[in-house]
Amino acid sequence: MTAASRASYAPQSSRRSRAAGDSRATRGGRGRGRDLGRTGFALYLTGGTIAALIFLLPFAWAIVRSFMPNDLVTQAPAASDFSHLTTVNYTGLIQTNDILRYAANSLMVAVGTGLLTAVIATMAGYGFARFRFRGSGVVFALVLVTMMIPFQALLTPLFLEMHTLGLTNNLAGLALFYTTFNLPFGVFVMRNTFLQIPWELSEAAAVDGASAVRTLVSVLRPLVVPGIATTVLYAFLFSWTEFVGALTFLTSNNLFTLPLALLTMEYGSVGQVNFGYLEAGAVIAMVPCVLLYIGLQRFYIRGLVSGVVKG
Amino acid sequence: MLLVSPAVAMVALFVLFPLGFAVYISLTDWPLIGPYHFIGGQNYSLLIHDPEFIHSVVFTLLYTAIVTGPIFLVGYGMAVLVRSGRLGSVFFRTAFFLPFIVGLATESFMVLLELQPDSGAADYVLSKIGLAHADTAWTVDYGLALTAICVFVTWFASGLTMMLLMAGMQGIPTELYEAAEVDGASWWQKERRVTLPLLRRNIALALIISVIGSFLAFNQFYILTEGGPGTSTQPVVMWIYEEAFVQYHLGYATAGAIALVVVIGIISAAQFYLLRDRDNARAGR
Numbered sequence: 001m002t003a004a005s006r007a008s009y010a011p012q013s014s015r016r017s018r019a020a021g022d023s024r025a026t027r028g029g030r031g032r033g034r035d036l037g038r039t040g041f042a043l044y045l046t047g048g049t050i051a052a053l054i055f056l057l058p059f060a061w062a063i064v065r066s067f068m069p070n071d072l073v074t075q076a077p078a079a080s081d082f083s084h085l086t087t088v089n090y091t092g093l094i095q096t097n098d099i100l101r102y103a104a105n106s107l108m109v110a111v112g113t114g115l116l117t118a119v120i121a122t123m124a125g126y127g128f129a130r131f132r133f134r135g136s137g138v139v140f141a142l143v144l145v146t147m148m149i150p151f152q153a154l155l156t157p158l159f160l161e162m163h164t165l166g167l168t169n170n171l172a173g174l175a176l177f178y179t180t181f182n183l184p185f186g187v188f189v190m191r192n193t194f195l196q197i198p199w200e201l202s203e204a205a206a207v208d209g210a211s212a213v214r215t216l217v218s219v220l221r222p223l224v225v226p227g228i229a230t231t232v233l234y235a236f237l238f239s240w241t242e243f244v245g246a247l248t249f250l251t252s253n254n255l256f257t258l259p260l261a262l263l264t265m266e267y268g269s270v271g272q273v274n275f276g277y278l279e280a281g282a283v284i285a286m287v288p289c290v291l292l293y294i295g296l297q298r299f300y301i302r303g304l305v306s307g308v309v310k311g
Numbered sequence: 312m313l314l315v316s317p318a319v320a321m322v323a324l325f326v327l328f329p330l331g332f333a334v335y336i337s338l339t340d341w342p343l344i345g346p347y348h349f350i351g352g353q354n355y356s357l358l359i360h361d362p363e364f365i366h367s368v369v370f371t372l373l374y375t376a377i378v379t380g381p382i383f384l385v386g387y388g389m390a391v392l393v394r395s396g397r398l399g400s401v402f403f404r405t406a407f408f409l410p411f412i413v414g415l416a417t418e419s420f421m422v423l424l425e426l427q428p429d430s431g432a433a434d435y436v437l438s439k440i441g442l443a444h445a446d447t448a449w450t451v452d453y454g455l456a457l458t459a460i461c462v463f464v465t466w467f468a469s470g471l472t473m474m475l476l477m478a479g480m481q482g483i484p485t486e487l488y489e490a491a492e493v494d495g496a497s498w499w500q501k502e503r504r505v506t507l508p509l510l511r512r513n514i515a516l517a518l519i520i521s522v523i524g525s526f527l528a529f530n531q532f533y534i535l536t537e538g539g540p541g542t543s544t545q546p547v548v549m550w551i552y553e554e555a556f557v558q559y560h561l562g563y564a565t566a567g568a569i570a571l572v573v574v575i576g577i578i579s580a581a582q583f584y585l586l587r588d589r590d591n592a593r594a595g596r
Contacts, residue, residue, distance in 0.1 A: 048392050048399060052406035061432060062421045074430045120317045127314030139319060146326040148579035152527050152548045153568040156555045157329035157336055180325035183318050241414030243530045248556060259416040275424050282420040286413045293412040297405060309478045
């Protein structure tokens with residue numbers, strides 16, 4: 001075990017120096033375009049702002065419309081609409097459509113998926129990064145290969161299997177399914193995270209008399225936590241926004257996640273669609289994604305670069 | 312070894328076993344309930360003569376062919392805009408990527424509302440500038456629905472392409488651009504002679520991810536058109552879903568799914584091959 005972990009030092013350090021080179025190049029790249037000139041810069045700002053509006057206005061518009069009652073939403077937009085803003089859609093959704101239950105279902109599945117993915121991917125990432133065992137290369141390749149298999153194509157066997165195991169119509173079952181399809185990415189990110197840790201550091205801490213727990217907390221935590229945050233964020237967002245799996249594996253109404261609850265509203269409970277409710281429901285589904293992304297953006301981009309681009 | 316076993320167990324239970332099971336199911340006439348029979352390759356021979364399945368394949372290919380170009384070009388343009396780290400570029404980047412984060416399902420419901428005749432924002436804006444009648448019903452016409460969904464998906468997915476390209480652009484050493492400027496290269500020449508060749512790996516990655524995403528399209532069609540009118544806007548994943556969980560032809564649906572796995576597998580393998588090749592070539596750098 002120790003021989004194996006020592007043997008893996010050489011590629012680690014070369015990997016580290018390459019990563020350092022990459023980040024230097026990144027910083028160098030930032031300086032580009034300083035010579036843009038005043039006109040060029042004004043063009044850049046104008047173009048960027050117009051483009052940003054195209055991307056943001058639909059969301060802003062959806063939020064505004066979610067505060068308009070159904071009879072206004074189903075008419076052509078007019079300036080007078082803005083003087084009739086009301087929270088009737090939200091109160092209606094809570095009172096008659098049980099939206100809080102669906103939001104809670106979504107939240108439980110997403111948090112469960114995030115935590116489970118983090119725990120399993122951290123263990124596996126550590127195992128793959130630190131130890132070489134017989135067949136570890138093959139096993140790692142096997143986990144990564146599953147990234148190529150679209151879960152959309154496995155709906156039928158998964159349904160039969162999960163049904164037999166009692167995992168259909170079961171929020172924990174749905175979380176297990178989501179966790180599995182987040183694992184390849186998570187394991188990859190966590191393995192890279194552990195590969196980048198200078199283990200000499202923890203050995204030095206041990207020599208200086210730090211206990212194993214103290215080493216873990218003060219030396220490893222600052223290096224590992226970003227990796228875990230990336231893994232949790234991806235798993236949470238995947239679970240929160242997933243549609244076809246939930247549609248297949250959940251059939252009883254009281255277990256529906258938010259996207260399924262919205263679908264029920266689209267079909268209309270008594271044949272009549274309440275578009276005001278639908279819009280407010282969509283805004284409720286949208287807000288956590290937006291807040292999480294804006295707050296944790298650097299982890300998301302980190303994952304995109306280390307998990308996808310370098311993968 | 313103990314550490315990796317939970318991950319391996321999960322993958323075995325929910326990916327590898329279902330994959331093998333899928334091959335088996337596809338060789339039977341499995342209904343949802345009741346006995347099934349082994350029928351060999353019959354599902355597959357039916358499949359290639361099934362006009363509905365063939366249509367879903369052709370439709371998926373058409374849809375992919377339409378959206379891939381715009382997603383790439385818009386994404387590339389946005390990457391050029393945000394790559395330099397100028398004032399405001401973080402804000403722009405966040406804005407451009409937001410649709411990808413919120414997800415197609417939620418956004419499809421928002422878009423559904425705005426595609427309604429007479430009341431939707433699409434008709435309101437387009438009729439003001441004279442491009443459509445105020446009562447255009449986008450989701451019940453094949454051509455209109457496909458057009459609307461392609462615009463919508465470009466808006467949704469180009470942020471991801473931007474991120475993937477931006478990561479590559481920022482890794483290109485500044486000295487190369489400085490050298491090109493000394494040689495008097497124009498912006499376009501720098502882009503063509505320096506950026507594009509060095510970005511090949513990221514471009515391949517962005518295109519492959521985009522194509523796979525289009526092949527697996529489901530949410531936007533299921534929510535906006537339900538595959539209609541008729542089954543004219545039904546992509547492959549929706550054909551599988553309908554055949555399995557509406558018609559209860561599980562064996563037959565799974566045969567179609569296996570075909571999808573094979574196609575996606577080939578694309579992914581091509582991705583690994585292409586990108587690995589580049590990696591070795593770059594290792595000497």
